[in-house]
Every structure is written in C-alpha cells, then in structure tokens.
Amino acid sequence: MNAPSPTTPPLLEVSHLRKCFGPREVLSDVSFQVPAGTILSVLGRSGTGKSVLLKCIVGLLQADSGEVSYKGESLRNASQMATLRRSASYVFQHNALFDSATVFENVLLPLQARGTGSRQEWDAQVREVLGRLELEEAAERYPSELSGGMQKRLAVARALVSKPELVFFDEPTAGLDPLRRNAVFEMISKLQRESHFTAVLVTHDVQEALVVSSRILWLDAGRVRFDGLASEFGASNDPEIRGFRDNIEALKEALRTPVSIGS
Amino acid sequence: MAVARLGRFTSEKVSATGRWALFCAQALLRVRSGGEFGTRLVRSVFEIGVRCVPVIAIVSAFSGLVLGLQGHYVLARFGASGMLGTLVSLSLCRELGPVLAALMIAGQAGTALAAELGIQRSTEQIDAIELMDISPEGFLAGARLLASLLVFPSLTSLFVLIGVTGGWLSGCILMPQDSNAYWSAVHVALKSRDISECLLKALVFGLLTTSLCAYQGFNAHRSGEAGARAVGVATVRAIVLSSIAILAADYLITAALL
Numbered sequence: 398m399n400a401p402s403p404t405t406p407p408l409l410e411v412s413h414l415r416k417c418f419g420p421r422e423v424l425s426d427v428s429f430q431v432p433a434g435t436i437l438s439v440l441g442r443s444g445t446g447k448s449v450l451l452k453c454i455v456g457l458l459q460a461d462s463g464e465v466s467y468k469g470e471s472l473r474n475a476s477q478m479a480t481l482r483r484s485a486s487y488v489f490q491h492n493a494l495f496d497s498a499t500v501f502e503n504v505l506l507p508l509q510a511r512g513t514g515s516r517q518e519w520d521a522q523v524r525e526v527l528g529r530l531e532l533e534e535a536a537e538r539y540p541s542e543l544s545g546g547m548q549k550r551l552a553v554a555r556a557l558v559s560k561p562e563l564v565f566f567d568e569p570t571a572g573l574d575p576l577r578r579n580a581v582f583e584m585i586s587k588l589q590r591e592s593h594f595t596a597v598l599v600t601h602d603v604q605e606a607l608v609v610s611s612r613i614l615w616l617d618a619g620r621v622r623f624d625g626l627a628s629e630f631g632a633s634n635d636p637e638i639r640g641f642r643d644n645i646e647a648l649k650e651a652l653r654t655p656v657s658i659g660s
Numbered sequence: 661m662a663v664a665r666l667g668r669f670t671s672e673k674v675s676a677t678g679r680w681a682l683f684c685a686q687a688l689l690r691v692r693s694g695g696e697f698g699t700r701l702v703r704s705v706f707e708i709g710v711r712c713v714p715v716i717a718i719v720s721a722f723s724g725l726v727l728g729l730q731g732h733y734v735l736a737r738f739g740a741s742g743m744l745g746t747l748v749s750l751s752l753c754r755e756l757g758p759v760l761a762a763l764m765i766a767g768q769a770g771t772a773l774a775a776e777l778g779i780q781r782s783t784e785q786i787d788a789i790e791l792m793d794i795s796p797e798g799f800l801a802g803a804r805l806l807a808s809l810l811v812f813p814s815l816t817s818l819f820v821l822i823g824v825t826g827g828w829l830s831g832c833i834l835m836p837q838d839s840n841a842y843w844s845a846v847h848v849a850l851k852s853r854d855i856s857e858c859l860l861k862a863l864v865f866g867l868l869t870t871s872l873c874a875y876q877g878f879n880a881h882r883s884g885e886a887g888a889r890a891v892g893v894a895t896v897r898a899i900v901l902s903s904i905a906i907l908a909a910d911y912l913i914t915a916a917l918l
Contacts, residue, residue, distance in 0.1 A: 457787050482793040493784035497776075509695035510792040 407466075408433040408563060408595045409454070414463030416446070416453055416619075423449050425619045427463070431612075433562075436589055436596040438606035438627075441616035442641070447599040448490065450616070451565050454597070455487060467563075483511065485563040486556035490571050492548050494540040500527070500551055501536040507559040526558045530584070546577045550584070557588060566598045570605075578602060582609050603641065607631055683797055683878065684871045687805055690798030694789070697803060704807035708769040708870070712815060715764050720819040723756055724748065724826020731827065732835045744837055745845025748827030749820075753850060753858045757820040759910050762865035765815060766902040770873035773804065774898035777877025778891035786878070801874040805867065812866030813859045820858065857917055861910060868905045873898040 407430035416424040423446040431437045439447045452458040454465050456478045465472045467481045486507070495503050501523055508519040527533045530550045540548055549569060556564055566585065570578040582602070586609040589596055600606050606613065606627075613630040615623035617637055623630055633639065691697060731747045777800060780786050789796045824846060831837040880894035 455791055457790070479793050482791055485791075487788070487791045489784050489788060491784065493788040495785055495788075496779075496783070506694070506789075506794075507792050510693075510794045512695060 407431055408468060409597070410466040410469075411450075411454060412464045412466070414450070414453055414465070415461045416449055416458065417461055423619050424453065424460070427616070427619070427621055429614050429621060429624050431563075431595060431597060433595050434593055435611040436585070436598055436609055437612045437614060438610040439597065439599045439614045439616060440601070440603055440606060441622075443601070445616040446619045447616055448567050451487075451567050451597065451599055455481065455485070455565060481563075484561055485565065486559065486561040487565045488552050488556045488567060488569055490568040492540070492552040494548060494551060494555070496540050499537050499539055500532060500543070503540065503551060504555050504558050507555060511559060522558055526554045529588075530554045545573060546580065549573065549577070549581055553581075553584065553588070557592065557594075560592065561594055564594050564596045566596060566600075568599055568601070570600060570602055578605065582606075585609060679879075680871065680875050683801070683875050684805070684867075686795060686797040687801040687871070687874070688798075690795035691802030691806065692798065693795035693802075694792075694799035700799075700803035701807055704804045705811055707772070708765065708804065708807050709811035709815060712765050712768050712811075713818070715768055716761055716815050716819050717822055719760060719764050720752075720757075720822040721826045723760060723819075724752065724823035724828075725830040727751060727756075727823070728827035728830030728832075729835070732831050732837060741837060742841050743845060744827065744831045745824075745842040745847075746849035748831070749824050749846040749849050750854065752820045752823040752827075753854045755910070755914075757823060758816050758858055758861035758865060759906060761816040761819040761862070762812065762869055762906045763903060765812065765866075766869045766873065766899060766906065770869050770902050771895050771899050773870070774873045774877035774880075774895045775891055777801075777874060778880035778894040781878060781880045782887055782890060797878070801871070801878065804874060805870050808866035808870040809863060812869075813862040816858060816862035857913070860917075861913055864909050864913060865906050868909055869902045872902050872905060876901065 409431040411430075412428050414424050414427040415422070427446075427450060429437075439450060441447055449458060453460040456472070467477075467485075470477060470480065472478050472481055495506065498506070504523045504526060505519055508514065508522060514522075524533065524536075527536055530553060532547065532550055532554060535543060535547060535551075540551060543551065553569070569585065570581050573581065582605040585596065585598070588594075589609075598606065598610065607630065610627045613623060613625065613627050614621060615630070615635075615638060623633060623635060623638060630638065727748045728744065731744045732741065735741050735743050735747065777786070780800070786796045786800070789799055795802075828839065828842050832839040832842050876894045876898040877891075880890045883890045883893040883897070885893050
C-alpha cells in the first residue's frame with residue numbers, strides 16, 4: 398500500500414457530483430480526489446450510491462450535475478471520456494465476462510480494442526497475465542465452466558492485461574465465501590504493488606478494505622461522510638462509522654460463538 | 661387528455677426512430693471498432709446465412725410445390741395451363757421469394773440476434789465493451805448489418821431457384837404439364853427488371869430486419885422489463901417489428917417500382 402504524499406496531484410477528481418433517479422437523490426454533492434498510485438475504498442451501507450458513483454465516473458450513467466476530471470482534464474464529452482477509458486479498466490460486480498468467448502479471448506479483447514502491437518505481442522501479454530492469475534490452464538475454457546473465484550480472477554485479468562493506470566473495482570468480493578474474499582483482496586493488493594495502478598474499490602468489507610486501502614471514502618445516503626486516510630477512518634469517532642464498525646465486530650463475534658440446536 | 665397522450669406516443673415513436681437511425685449509423689461507421697472485423701463478418705455470414713439454408717430450402721420447396729399445384733388448377737380453368745411457368749416464376753421472384761425468405765431469416769437469425777444482444781445487455785457485457793473504448797454498436801451490430809447485405813440476396817435467390825423447381829415438380833411431374841413449356845415460360849417471363857426488384861427488396865429487408873433485431877436486443881433494458889423478461893420482450897418486439905417492416909417496405913418498393 399502506497400501512502401499518498403500531500404503534494405501528489407490527484408489522478409482522478411470528482412467535484413459536486415449529483416445523481417437522481419426520478420425524485421430519489423442517490424448522490425448528493427459528492428466530491429473527492431484519488432491521488433496517483435493509491436487504493437481508495439468507497440464504503441457505506443447498501444443503497445448509498447457506491448456503484449452509481451463508479452458508473453457516473455466512467456460515464457455509464459449520466460450525472461445530473463458535477464464534474465469528473467482525469468489528470469486535470471474535465472471529462473465533459475465523448476472524446477474526453479475516451480481518454481479515461483483508454484487508460485482505465487473496470488471490474489464489474491458480476492464480472493460481465495463474455496460468455497460466448499473463451500478465457501483467452503476474454504482477456505485478448507482489451508488489447509485488440511487498443512490496436513497497438515502485433516498479434517504475437519498480444520498473445521504473449523495474455524499468457525503472462527493468465528499465468529500471474531493462475532488461469533493459464535483454463536485458457537481454452539468458457540467462463541461458465543469456471544468456479545466463482547476463477548471467474549473473478551478472469552475479470553481481474555481482463556482488467557489488468559492492458560496495463561491500466563486506473564482500475565475501478567465494483568464490489569469485487571460480492572457473492573464470494575470468506576476465504577475467496579480474502580484471496581481477492583490479497584490479489585488486488587499484490588497486483589497493485591507490482592503494477593502500481595491507482596484503484597477505486599467499492600466494497601462492503603470494511604476490515605479488508607482498511608488493510609488494502611490508502612484512503613477511505615464513506616458514503617452515507619449519497620453524501621460523503623468521511624474522506625481521509627485509512628488509519629484515520631479506523632480511529633474515527635463518527636457515531637455512524639463507529640456503529641458500523643461495532644456492528645461488524647458484533648456479527649463476527651456472534652458467528653464465532655457455537656450455537657446448540659434447541660437452545 | 662387524449663390529445664396529450666397521442667402527442668406523447670408520437671413523440672416517443674419519433675424519438676425511438678431517431679435512436680434506431682443513430683444506432684444504424686454508428687454500427688456502420690464504427691464497424692471496425694474492436695478489431696477482428698474479417699472474423700466477425702465471416703461469423704455473421706455463417707450465423708445469418710449458412711444456418712438459415714435448411715429452413716429456406718424447406719419453405720421454398722413447399723411454396724413452389726403449392727404454387728405449381730394451385731397454378732395448374734386455376735390456369736386450367738381459363739385454358740392457360742401453359743402460363744404456369746410465368747405464374748410461378750414471377751410470383752416467386754417479385755413477391756413471395758423476397759418476403760418469405762426475409763420472414764424466415766428474421767424468425768431464425770433475427771430472434772437469435774435479439775436474444776443474444778439482450779442477454780449481453782442484461783449481464784453488463786455491452787457496458788464492459790463500451791468501457792474498453794470499443795463502439796458496442798459497431799462491434800456487435802456492424803458486421804452483422806454488412807453480412808445481411810450479402811446473405812439476404814443470396815438466400816432470396818436460393819429461395820426463388822428452389823421454389824421454381826418445386827413448381828415444376830408439382831406442375832410437370834405430379835401433374836400433366838409439359839416440362840419444356842414450363843421452363844420456356846420461366847425463361848421468357850423473367851426479365852432483368854424482375855430480378856433487380858427481387859434483389860433490391862432482399863437488400864432492404866436485410867438491412868431492416870438485422871438492424872431492428874439488433875436494436876431491440878441492444879436496448880432490451882429500455883423495454884420496461886428487467887432481466888430474462890426484458891430479453892423475452894425484446895425478442896418478441898424484434899420479430900413483430902421486423903415482420904411489419906418487411907411487409908410495409910414490400911408495399912412501398914412495389915408501389916414505387918410498378
């Protein structure tokens with residue numbers, strides 16, 4: 398984990414973002430910065446607009462107002478958004494793998510899209526990333542033939558093959574068991590140290606997020622309630638944040654306590 | 661109240677037509693987006709064309725057989741049995757061939773296309789393509805639109821060829837018509853203008869069918885339903901709209917060229 402220097406210019410900057418679905422305001426005046434080389438975890442309860450925030454940043458959803466800047470350039474039109482998309486990747490909550498394509502073809506597509514390099518170079522890059530994520534033996538299989546953990550690794554492989562500067566992870570551990578969850582967080586942390594990408598990570602897993610992230614953004618009902626270093630978040634006295642942390646600890650304690658049938 | 665609803669309905673339909681036109685333009689202008697254009701084109705020709713050959717062969721054979729049979733009895737009443745070749749070939753070339761072939765391809769390849777794109781929409785695969793800075797319209801629909809320009813005229817020609825042969829089978833083999841008179845009538849009746857009209861219709865029907873089916877699947881999330889039901893709605897809309905578009909375009913082209 399790289400600690401951000403106070404002088405590091407932000408790679409991504411979100412200013413006063415607002416998004417409504419009908420009368421319901423999902424994001425309200427959300428502003429934050431993501432320094433280069435850091436992992437920012439976006440935390441909060443379900444339905445607080447975390448995934449909507451990511452989709453507004455990458456342009457899958459149109460924000461009602463506010464501004465997103467990448468490397469200091471505002472992303473106002475399609476060509477500016479293309480700049481972000483060419484140097485960023487997105488790992489979807491449910492992976493969004495191409496189910497009619499093999500594992501190899503899934504990972505190859507981002508390289509074909511960029512169009513730089515030869516087919517031999519692409520093949521070598523795909524094999525390299527599949528090897529790093531222990532998927533080389535599954536290269537000719539289809540996503541439906543893989544386990545949940547392997548599908549997640551494939552989604553990460555597809556995101557990293559083009560060597561992005563910025564990676565968005567939308568709940569990368571959703572639907573995984575605790576062992577696989579830990580493995581995914583370890584993988585993200587290890588890959589970030591190796592590839593030095595900047596990451597924005599939406600998750601519910603507070604403890605794991607505190608371990609892998611440099612910065613934490615806490616959303617509460619579409620508003621930023623906390624934006625700071627992970628160490629500051631762990632020590633926060635905000636009753637909402639403390640309550641959430643305590644609830645998780647209480648749940649973990651309850652799960653550790655043996656339950657006798659009929660008691 | 662009723663006027664307001666009519667206005668809203670009209671506005672929605674005009675807006676949807678505009679989106680469809682934009683979709684077609686983006687699909688054709690950015691057809692190379694995402695690379696591997698040649699592979700995608702060949703695959704599309706296979707999916708829309710080769711896979712539809714059996715159904716085209718069966719439907720055209722029975723269409724020709726029925727036309728030959730009906731034609732024999734109807735023409736015999738007026739003492740014009742020798743015109744059977746003219747009736748079968750002109751009916752098939754100018755009307756039945758392009759329309760029935762297009763309806764069959766829409767039923768098989770069009771619905772498959774709408775369902776495939778609908779599932780890709782509901783599982784966020786189209787969003788994933790968009791975030792790779794690939795034009796999803798060009799990548800998913802462009803090659804298919806171009807393939808339809810090759811496939812529809814080819815399959816329509818096959819339809820007419822098999823249909824005319826079917827008419828000969830029922831009229832001249834199963835019924836007591838003269839084979840030489842039949843083929844001679846076919847040869848005399850079919851002018852290059854008829855064949856041009858047939859191919860023009862096939863091209864227009866191909867573009868309409870493929871673009872409408874692709875558009876419906878691509879926009880399955882706008883259907884007012886979600887998930888699997890949205891895919892179902894998109895598929896039904898694809899075949900219904902394609903069928904209406906084929907028949908409406910058939911009338912307009914026929915009226916314009918007569």
